[in-house]
Amino acid sequence: MTEPQATILVVDDDAAMTSAVCEVLRQSGYLPLSAQSGSEALDIVKRERPDLLISDLRMTEMSGHQLQQELQTIAPNLPVVIIAAFGTIESAVESMKLGARDFITKPFSNKELLLVVSRALENRRLRQEVKQLRVELARSYGLPNIIATDSKMAAVLEIVERVADTPATVLITGESGTGKDLLARALHFSSQRRDGPFVPINCAAIPENLIESELFGYARGAFTDTRQAKTGLFIAARGGTLFLDEVGEMPVALQSKLLRAIEEKKIRPLGAIEEISVDVRIVAATNTDLEESIESGRFRSDLYYRLSTVSLMVPPLRERPDDIPLLIKHFLSRASAESGRPVPEIDPQAMARLLRYPWPGNARELQNAIQRGVILAYNNVLTINELPPRLGGLDFSP
Numbered sequence: 001m002t003e004p005q006a007t008i009l010v011v012d013d014d015a016a017m018t019s020a021v022c023e024v025l026r027q028s029g030y031l032p033l034s035a036q037s038g039s040e041a042l043d044i045v046k047r048e049r050p051d052l053l054i055s056d057l058r059m060t061e062m063s064g065h066q067l068q069q070e071l072q073t074i075a076p077n078l079p080v081v082i083i084a085a086f087g088t089i090e091s092a093v094e095s096m097k098l099g100a101r102d103f104i105t106k107p108f109s110n111k112e113l114l115l116v117v118s119r120a121l122e123n124r125r126l127r128q129e130v131k132q133l134r135v136e137l138a139r140s141y142g143l144p145n146i147i148a149t150d151s152k153m154a155a156v157l158e159i160v161e162r163v164a165d166t167p168a169t170v171l172i173t174g175e176s177g178t179g180k181d182l183l184a185r186a187l188h189f190s191s192q193r194r195d196g197p198f199v200p201i202n203c204a205a206i207p208e209n210l211i212e213s214e215l216f217g218y219a220r221g222a223f224t225d226t227r228q229a230k231t232g233l234f235i236a237a238r239g240g241t242l243f244l245d246e247v248g249e250m251p252v253a254l255q256s257k258l259l260r261a262i263e264e265k266k267i268r269p270l271g272a273i274e275e276i277s278v279d280v281r282i283v284a285a286t287n288t289d290l291e292e293s294i295e296s297g298r299f300r301s302d303l304y305y306r307l308s309t310v311s312l313m314v315p316p317l318r319e320r321p322d323d324i325p326l327l328i329k330h331f332l333s334r335a336s337a338e339s340g341r342p343v344p345e346i347d348p349q350a351m352a353r354l355l356r357y358p359w360p361g362n363a364r365e366l367q368n369a370i371q372r373g374v375i376l377a378y379n380n381v382l383t384i385n386e387l388p389p390r391l392g393g394l395d396f397s398p
Contacts, residue, residue, distance in 0.1 A: 001244035003390070006030050006051040006121050007032075007033060007051050007052075008031070008032050008050060008051065008052045008053070008054060009035060009041060009050040009052070009054070010022050010034050010054045011034075011036075011037075011040075011041040011055040011056065011059070011064075012055070012059065012083070013036050013037060013056070013061070014056070017056070017297070018034045018035075019397070020333050021106075021113065022034050030117070037059065037061045038055075038063075038070070039061065039062060041053070041067060042071075045071065045074060046074060046075075049075075050078070051121065052078075052080075052081065052117065052121055053080045053081070053122065054080075054081045054082075054117070055080060055081075055083065056083045057083060057084045057085070064082050066340045068100065072099065077127075078195070079120045079121075079123065079124045079239045080100045080101060081100065081101060081102050081103065081117065082100045082102075082103040082104075083103070083104055083105050083106060083108075084105050084106070085105065085106045101119075101346060102120055109186070120268065122146075131195075134263060145186075146182060147326050147330050148320070148326075149306055150315075152154070152318035152319060153323060156312055157186075159310070160183060160205070160312065161190065164186075164187050164190035169281070169282045169284070169306065169307050169308075169309045169310070170184075170187060170282075170283045170284070170311075171247075171284050171286070171304075171310070171312070172283065172285040172313075173286055173290075173311065173313050174285075174314030174316070175251050175314075175362055176287045176361070176362065177361045177364030177365055178314040178315070178316060178363060179314060179319070179364075180245070180285040180287075180314055181285065183285075184200070184241070184285060186243040188240065188243075188281075188283070188335045189290050190302075191281070193281055195239075196238070196240025196241070197236060197239070197243070198237075198240055198243065198397065199237035199240065199242050199243065199283070200243040200245055201214065201215070201233055201242070201244060202245045202246055203244060203245065204245075204307070205246075211268055213230060213256050214233060215232050215233050215234055215254075215258070216232040216234060216257070216261070216267050216269050216270060217229065217230045217234075217235060217269040218230050218269050218271050219269050219270065219271040219272040219273070220271075232267065234267045234278045234280055235278060237280045238278055238279055240280070240281070241281045241282075241283055242280045242281070243285070244282065244283070244284040246285070246286060246287070247284040247285065247307065248286040248290055248298075252297070252298060252299070252300070255299070255300045255303045259302060259306055260302065263388055265277060265278055265279065266278065281375065282307065284307045300313055316359075316362055317359040317366065318358045324359075324366070325355070326353060327366055327367075328346070328384075332344070332368035332370055333367065335370055335371040335374040335375075336374055338371075339374055342380055344373070344374060344381055344382045346373075346381075346382045347381055347383050347384070349383070349384050350373070350383050350387060352385065353384055354366075354369070354391070369387055372387070372388060372393075
């Protein structure tokens with residue numbers, strides 16, 4: 001995909017080559033700049049901030065490899081394409097290891113050059129989109145977005161803030177619907193791993209015979225008719241966080257393999273011979289009493305101690321009365337935006353019922369009640385009639 005306004009710096013100590021490449025780029029709508037040495041290129045990069053750099057591999061003053069190493073300090077995100085002469089492919093591959101996006105071998109046609117340039121710029125665009133998405137995710141799921149003024153919840157958030165930037169495994173416990181997944185995301189997006197993936201898995205939602213391959217993957221030929229390898233979630237979460245939701249439901253037979261993966265930071269996919277290193281932070285959550293599960297033989301004590309380096313207990317909503325008005329306001333705004341309706345007023349009787357109800361389903365139940373109320377509200381007023389029947393609302397079921 002052509003980017004007409006992309007600025008491309010061409011570096012080569014062969015003036016004729018530099019001129020020819022710049023002319024091709026200019027005719028294709030790009031804005032070319034040229035440099036005949038690595039030092040000149042570095043000055044231009046600092047001054048002009050180009051979108052792409054194309055460099056010859058072999059230059060007298062500074063090689064393409066040396067230029068790449070210097071760029072890692074002043075412009076680490078600048079994509080680089082290396083021009084290599086035939087017979088220097090190994091050196092070009094080395095350039096890729098140093099971070100080059102692509103390479104092209106001499107002699108090359110104009111079409112080949114433009115294809116490599118287009119590919120490198122498209123890769124840059126996608127990386128920028130991913131970076132922006134991660135910024136938005138951090139803004140959406142970071143600690144400031146968790147609604148809490150109650151002292152019990154404030155204490156939990158203080159611990160989250162203190163441990164977020166550590167490598168410690170974290171175990172989050174609490175009743176269903178309390179927002180354990182939100183805390184897990186807040187841990188990730190408040191940590192140095194925020195630019196890495198956040199990979200959740202609900203251990204209770206996957207059949208026992210599939211969860212091992214889901215976590216660890218498998219090699220080609222591991223099973224009958226298995227023609228392709230499968231990447232497991234441990235590998236998918238490299239550099240980020242693997243969130244094991246409902247970890248108490250994990251099969252006992254798999255728990256020892258999980259423990260080993262956490263302790264050694266290595267996994268072996270099913271059917272594979274070699275182990276694979278995985279740099280992953282583990283956050284787990286459960287609504288069950290794991291100590292009771294240990295006594296009954298359903299959960300390994302060594303895995304429990306490994307997961308609970310830091311333990312967080314999310315209090316139920318009935319123990320956080322001060323947070324209910326704030327959550328009501330938040331869920332009203334969200335439900336109204338999602339349904340394209342104005343934010344309704346809540347009449348006093350309905351508000352009193354919302355504040356007195358014990359919310360056994362916690363914040364999730366409150367959110368669903370507000371969502372129903374927004375959809376059914378008449379004349380932009382949410383009355384008790386629009387609340388769920390268990391709160392005194394009308395029952396519309398047949």
